Amino acid sequence: MIVSICSSRKSFLAILLLTLALAVAGCGGDEEDESSSRATPDSTPTADTTQTEPEPEAETETTDPDPETETLPDDGDGTGSPESGTGGAGDEEPAQTLALFTGENGAITPRVVRVPAFISVRVELRSGDGAEYTLTFGDRRIEVTDGLSSVSTTFEGLRPGAKLLGTATGASQNVRIEATAEPGP
Numbered sequence: 001m002i003v004s005i006c007s008s009r010k011s012f013l014a015i016l017l018l019t020l021a022l023a024v025a026g027c028g029g030d031e032e033d034e035s036s037s038r039a040t041p042d043s044t045p046t047a048d049t050t051q052t053e054p055e056p057e058a059e060t061e062t063t064d065p066d067p068e069t070e071t072l073p074d075d076g077d078g079t080g081s082p083e084s085g086t087g088g089a090g091d092e093e094p095a096q097t098l099a100l101f102t103g104e105n106g107a108i109t110p111r112v113v114r115v116p117a118f119i120s121v122r123v124e125l126r127s128g129d130g131a132e133y134t135l136t137f138g139d140r141r142i143e144v145t146d147g148l149s150s151v152s153t154t155f156e157g158l159r160p161g162a163k164l165l166g167t168a169t170g171a172s173q174n175v176r177i178e179a180t181a182e183p184g185p
Contacts, residue, residue: 103133116183134169
């Protein structure tokens with residue numbers, strides 16, 4: 001029995017050493033063989049120094065442009081200015097912030113909405129209970145009536161500290177939009 005334990009330990013050690021040797025031999029196999037990576041004198045191309053005509057450029061395959069990208073037309077100065085293409089020079093949509101008011105149970109909430117200065121304000125009025133609500137800001141009136149769930153209008157940006165006062169009809173209190181918030185996400 002002692003002999004069989006010793007021989008099984010020797011077999012185990014032999015298998016372990018063989019596995020270890022194979023693992024070490026497999027390391028570093030990513031490099032190319034030095035003899036195959038070196039160019040032999042017979043395989044290096046020779047340059048023809050008497051050639052006077054330039055080599056023709058390789059033909060490139062043209063593909064349809066990506067529909068998500070757009071090539072801007074050249075505006076004459078060679079820069080391809082973005083203002084001359086689609087989406088440039090007045091085609092931009094200005095930054096905008098939302099002031100959302102909800103009419104429900106005879107009240108419009110919130111009473112005060114704070115917005116960043118100088119950014120246009122989209123004022124939206126929603127009816128949460130299906131009743132009619134109206135907000136009047138100076139000469140602009142937004143009204144939620146039968147069949148509409150919300151209406152909106154846009155005001156130019158306010159100076160810092162400026163306010164828009166909204167008079168409520170169909171609700172118990174008025175609302176206010178103040179330019180006191182910091183811009184950000």
